[in-house]
Amino acid sequence: MEHAERVLVAAGELFYRRGVRAVGMDDVRAASGVSLKRLYQCFPSKEALVVAYLERRDERWMSSLISSVEERPVKVAAVFEWLERWFGEDDFRGCGFVNAYGELGSTSEAVQEVVRRHKQRLRDYLRGLAAEAGAADPDLLAEQLLVLVDGATVTAMVNPLGAATAARAAGRAAAAAVTAACRE
Amino acid sequence: MEHAERVLVAAGELFYRRGVRAVGMDDVRAASGVSLKRLYQCFPSKEALVVAYLERRDERWMSSLISSVEERPVKVAAVFEWLERWFGEDDFRGCGFVNAYGELGSTSEAVQEVVRRHKQRLRDYLRGLAAEAGAADPDLLAEQLLVLVDGATVTAMVNPLGAATAARAAGRAAAAAVTAACRE
DNA sequence: TAGCCTAGAGAACGCTCGTTCTCTCGGGCA
DNA sequence: TGCCCGAGAGAACGAGCGTTCTCTAGGCTA
Structure with missing residues (x-):
C-alpha cells in the first residue's frame, strides 16, 4: 500500500x-x-491531510449509500434504512463533515469548501431519487430529503440511544414528503 | 451588571x-x-464557562422561539418561519450546540450532557405542538419536527446562500408530516 | 572497500493557550 | 495617618502540538 x-x-x-x-x-x-x-x-500540512481525509470519506460514504440504495426497489425508503444501519454501527459518531465543520470551519476555508461540496453531491444524488420517484418539484423534495438525512444524523449523534427512532421518524417524514411532492 | x-x-x-x-x-x-x-x-475553568454559555444560550434560544411561535395561529408553520428569520441574521453560524458538540463532545462529558438536555427540551416543546396539532402519535411527529429543525440548521450553516430555501423546504416537509400524522 | 545518498527516529523549536502567581496600587478602617 | 485587604494587570509557567532539523544507519555504486 x-x-x-x-x-x-x-x-x-x-x-x-x-x-x-x-x-x-x-x-x-x-x-x-x-x-x-x-x-x-x-x-x-495537517490542513491538507484533513482535506484529503474528508475527500476520501466523501467518496466512500457516498459509494456505500449508493450501492446499498440502488439494489432496492423503493429507493427513498432505502436511504433511511441505510441510515439506521449506519447509526447502529459501533463507531458511529455523527456526520464527519458536520463535525469537521464545527471544529475547523471557522479557521479553514478549505474545510468549509470540501464540506459544502460533499453536501452538494448528496443533494444531487437525492435529486435523482426525487425525480425518479415522480416529484413535481425534484429540487424541493431533494432539499427536504437532505434536511431529513442531516437532521437524523445530528439527532442520532447527540442521542445515540434514540438513533434508530430518529432514522425511522425521518424515513416516515420522507415518505410523507414524497407523497406530497407527487400529489402536486 | x-x-x-x-x-x-x-x-x-x-x-x-x-x-x-x-x-x-x-x-x-x-x-x-x-x-x-x-x-x-x-x-x-473554561469548561465551566462553556457549559454556562450553553445553558444561557439554551434559555434564550428557546425563549425566542417560543415567544415568537406562541403568538401565531399555525404554530408548526411558525417554527419554520422563525427559523428562516434566524438563518437570515448576520451573525448566524449554525446551531451553537451542534458546533460545540463537534468541537468538544469528544473531550467533555459535561458539554455532551448540556447539548443533549437542550435537544430534549426542544423535543419536549415540539411534542406539545404536535399534540396540539392533533397528531395521532405526538412523539413521532415531535421527533420528525426535531429532525427537520436540526437538519435545516445544519444545511443553512454549510450553505448560507441556500438558508432560506432550506427553511422553507423543511417547513413544507413539516406540513406534510403533520398531515400524515393527523390522518392515521 | 569507500563514499554518498536516502530515510527514519526522535529531538528541538516556536507558538498558542489554560491556569496560576506576583507585584503594585488604592481604598477603607482604627 | 498608617496599616491591611482586595482587586487588577499582566508576567510566568507548563502542556500540547504543528512543523522542522539533526543525527545515525544502511544500502547502493564505483
Missing part, C-alpha cells in the same frame, strides 16, 4: 473517532507507521 | 461567532472587561 494511502486509512479512523483537533500528527504517524518526514512529504 | 453576567454576554458572542476553541480566556477577559482573576472566580 502506498504511504499516502496508509496515512489516509489511519487518519480516517482517528479523525472520525476522536475528532480532528484531538488527533496530533504524531498520532497519525504512530497509527500509520509512516515517519513524520514522509508524512509531510505526502501532505504538506 | 454582575461580573458573571458580563462574562457570559461577552463569551456568548465570541463562542458562537468564532467557535469555542478559537476563543481564549484572554479574549473573554478583553471583551468583558473582567479581570482574569475574577473570571476564574466566577467560572473555575
Whole structure:
C-alpha cells in the first residue's frame, strides 16, 4: 500500500473517532507507521491531510449509500434504512463533515469548501431519487430529503440511544414528503 | 451588571461567532472587561464557562422561539418561519450546540450532557405542538419536527446562500408530516 | 572497500493557550 | 495617618502540538 494511502486509512479512523483537533500528527504517524518526514512529504500540512481525509470519506460514504440504495426497489425508503444501519454501527459518531465543520470551519476555508461540496453531491444524488420517484418539484423534495438525512444524523449523534427512532421518524417524514411532492 | 453576567454576554458572542476553541480566556477577559482573576472566580475553568454559555444560550434560544411561535395561529408553520428569520441574521453560524458538540463532545462529558438536555427540551416543546396539532402519535411527529429543525440548521450553516430555501423546504416537509400524522 | 545518498527516529523549536502567581496600587478602617 | 485587604494587570509557567532539523544507519555504486 502506498504511504499516502496508509496515512489516509489511519487518519480516517482517528479523525472520525476522536475528532480532528484531538488527533496530533504524531498520532497519525504512530497509527500509520509512516515517519513524520514522509508524512509531510505526502501532505504538506495537517490542513491538507484533513482535506484529503474528508475527500476520501466523501467518496466512500457516498459509494456505500449508493450501492446499498440502488439494489432496492423503493429507493427513498432505502436511504433511511441505510441510515439506521449506519447509526447502529459501533463507531458511529455523527456526520464527519458536520463535525469537521464545527471544529475547523471557522479557521479553514478549505474545510468549509470540501464540506459544502460533499453536501452538494448528496443533494444531487437525492435529486435523482426525487425525480425518479415522480416529484413535481425534484429540487424541493431533494432539499427536504437532505434536511431529513442531516437532521437524523445530528439527532442520532447527540442521542445515540434514540438513533434508530430518529432514522425511522425521518424515513416516515420522507415518505410523507414524497407523497406530497407527487400529489402536486 | 454582575461580573458573571458580563462574562457570559461577552463569551456568548465570541463562542458562537468564532467557535469555542478559537476563543481564549484572554479574549473573554478583553471583551468583558473582567479581570482574569475574577473570571476564574466566577467560572473555575473554561469548561465551566462553556457549559454556562450553553445553558444561557439554551434559555434564550428557546425563549425566542417560543415567544415568537406562541403568538401565531399555525404554530408548526411558525417554527419554520422563525427559523428562516434566524438563518437570515448576520451573525448566524449554525446551531451553537451542534458546533460545540463537534468541537468538544469528544473531550467533555459535561458539554455532551448540556447539548443533549437542550435537544430534549426542544423535543419536549415540539411534542406539545404536535399534540396540539392533533397528531395521532405526538412523539413521532415531535421527533420528525426535531429532525427537520436540526437538519435545516445544519444545511443553512454549510450553505448560507441556500438558508432560506432550506427553511422553507423543511417547513413544507413539516406540513406534510403533520398531515400524515393527523390522518392515521 | 569507500563514499554518498536516502530515510527514519526522535529531538528541538516556536507558538498558542489554560491556569496560576506576583507585584503594585488604592481604598477603607482604627 | 498608617496599616491591611482586595482587586487588577499582566508576567510566568507548563502542556500540547504543528512543523522542522539533526543525527545515525544502511544500502547502493564505483
